[in-house]
Amino acid sequence: MALIYLALTTFLLLTLVVNIWRVMRGPTVADSILCAQVFGTTALAILLLLSHYFNNPYLQDVALVFALLSAITAVAFVRRAWAGKTEGIDDVD
């Protein structure tokens, strides 16, 4: 099983590397935040795989924090940095 965990971790890391191309090219900022979302989810999967590989359940708690943080990052980005540029958006503060 350990070999499978490592192989899948490497595979997921490679898909992340491919995703960087879209982050750099992304025509709008929204594409970059989509990629950030993918990075968050893939990092989550990698952490869960590694927590089984190292037999270390604490990495699952790290994954939990990552799940919360990536959601908050995306929401904060959309509300503040992206939507804040136009006047039409309803004000939150």
Next chain:
Amino acid sequence: MMWIDISTTLLLAVGSVFFLTGTVGLLRFPDLMTRLHALTKADNVGLAFIVLGLSLQSDNLWQVAKLGFIWALVQLASASVAHLIASTALEQAPEKKER
């Protein structure tokens, strides 16, 4: 024990195929909405299969519950974020016609 290992391997492989699909869609699809569609596949189904495969290997029920909780949290978060991004993109549609 062997059957559990085999089904774990299968579930994990299917999960990574969905992650690969999300990546390919993110790279190849033409505009923001279709990319959002590809992203949610990787987020929901890919992670679900990986969580399923790993819960078969977990030691106790508490670990399985935590894995399920992580997945439910990601579901909730990705659904709201996708909706937020899509509605903001629609509101800004007139000024960003270029791709």
